[in-house]
Amino acid sequence: MEPFKNKFSPQLVASISYHLAKHINEFDSAGFESRILDILDSLELKERSQLIADHVHRVLPENSQARHKVLYAMLHPEEVTQSGEQQSDYDGIRGWGMMPLCAVVGQHGLDTFEESLLLLKEMTKRFSSEFDVRYFLLADQQRALNVMSAWVDDPNRHVRRLVSEGTRPRLPWAMQLPQLIADPSPVLPLLEALRDDSEEYVRRSVANHLNDIAKDHPELVAEIAREWLQDATPKRVKLVRHACRTLIKQGHPKTLEAFGLQPAKLELVKLRIETPNVVLGDALVFSAELKSKGKTPQELMVDYVIHFVKSNGNRAAKVFKWKKLVIKQGETVTLSKSHPIRAITTRRYYSGVQAISLRINGEDTEIAEFNLDVGS
Numbered sequence: 001m002e003p004f005k006n007k008f009s010p011q012l013v014a015s016i017s018y019h020l021a022k023h024i025n026e027f028d029s030a031g032f033e034s035r036i037l038d039i040l041d042s043l044e045l046k047e048r049s050q051l052i053a054d055h056v057h058r059v060l061p062e063n064s065q066a067r068h069k070v071l072y073a074m075l076h077p078e079e080v081t082q083s084g085e086q087q088s089d090y091d092g093i094r095g096w097g098m099m100p101l102c103a104v105v106g107q108h109g110l111d112t113f114e115e116s117l118l119l120l121k122e123m124t125k126r127f128s129s130e131f132d133v134r135y136f137l138l139a140d141q142q143r144a145l146n147v148m149s150a151w152v153d154d155p156n157r158h159v160r161r162l163v164s165e166g167t168r169p170r171l172p173w174a175m176q177l178p179q180l181i182a183d184p185s186p187v188l189p190l191l192e193a194l195r196d197d198s199e200e201y202v203r204r205s206v207a208n209h210l211n212d213i214a215k216d217h218p219e220l221v222a223e224i225a226r227e228w229l230q231d232a233t234p235k236r237v238k239l240v241r242h243a244c245r246t247l248i249k250q251g252h253p254k255t256l257e258a259f260g261l262q263p264a265k266l267e268l269v270k271l272r273i274e275t276p277n278v279v280l281g282d283a284l285v286f287s288a289e290l291k292s293k294g295k296t297p298q299e300l301m302v303d304y305v306i307h308f309v310k311s312n313g314n315r316a317a318k319v320f321k322w323k324k325l326v327i328k329q330g331e332t333v334t335l336s337k338s339h340p341i342r343a344i345t346t347r348r349y350y351s352g353v354q355a356i357s358l359r360i361n362g363e364d365t366e367i368a369e370f371n372l373d374v375g376s
Helices: 010-023 029-040 045-059 064-074 095-108 110-126 134-139 141-153 157-165 178-182 185-194 200-214 218-228 234-243 245-250 253-258
Strands: 266-273 277-279 283-292 298-309 315-327 332-340 352-360 368-373
Touching: 010 029, 010 045, 010 064, 010 095, 029 045, 045 095, 064 095, 064 110, 095 110, 095 134, 110 134, 110 141, 110 157, 134 141, 141 157, 141 185, 157 185, 157 200, 185 200, 200 218, 200 234, 200 245, 218 234, 218 245, 218 253, 234 245, 245 253, 245 315, 266 352, 266 368, 283 298, 283 352, 298 332, 315 332, 315 352
Parallel strands: 277 368
Antiparallel strands: 266 283, 283 332, 298 315, 298 352, 352 368
16 A cells, blocks of 8 residues: 555645646746655655645745635635545645645634635635644634634535534644643534534544543543433434443443443353463453343443553553343353454563453453463
């Protein structure tokens, strides 16, 4: 698979140069391109975008109104159906070519605050300006939200998504928004306005935004989940479940309660290790015996937690999703699982005594231990 950084290719640089030349008198296309291409190949994705943005900024008119006029004129007349799908061409810039142009507006447009936000609104229809509206939120959050709040009813789904995605407090790859990390309440009405959006693309962003908030305000998101699940449509239930994925995995009690999961009433939980000695590359095999002492059927969400040994000898827990089931009054259920322990790029294993426990409706059982040999 071709590296993403190659989205910023010599061909894209030439396309941006072509459109700049159409709208800037006496523009030096050859000089513009050579100054970028001389170092482009040595840079990674974000660095390439920033390099292009810096050189675009240098050649644009200093006057804000004239600068915006050029940038508007460079936009492709056709909007993209999905972020980054279509390529820039002789008609205009769209897709990945928009990333450096959006950066120019975000980094150099605060002097024309509202006008620049409206330009980013137009740009997001051709890529996404979710990284760049954040400059305005950081500079004057209330002023930016006053502009963006009107976009929740915009007919363009990319614009509606920008309201949620651009204000995510912990958006990956982007600057964090400390004010919204500390107090997300200003954006909650916007998320509520978008929760039943006709596009899953927008609803997914709302879910991811709430998952961001959950990292700092779990009780708040649990309460939102409880409220939003009342008389919810299947689409909203899906949104809330995705929004609460981190809290559900953590076994957060109020979140589980919002989904109708109460503390389990079990007479006994026997966890048996079938492979007490595991060699890296083999599987940990274990089973669990659950016996209900509830007077009515109980819905159970059973996950397992492996406590892996770290380099310092301590253990770190990793939660794995397992099974949802209903256990009847007095019923005994036996579950079994084979968990491969293979070398992966995201985890380094260390030899020693590891442990496993179950997490049932958010409550952890006692651990059972096994030995792992990773070899020399």
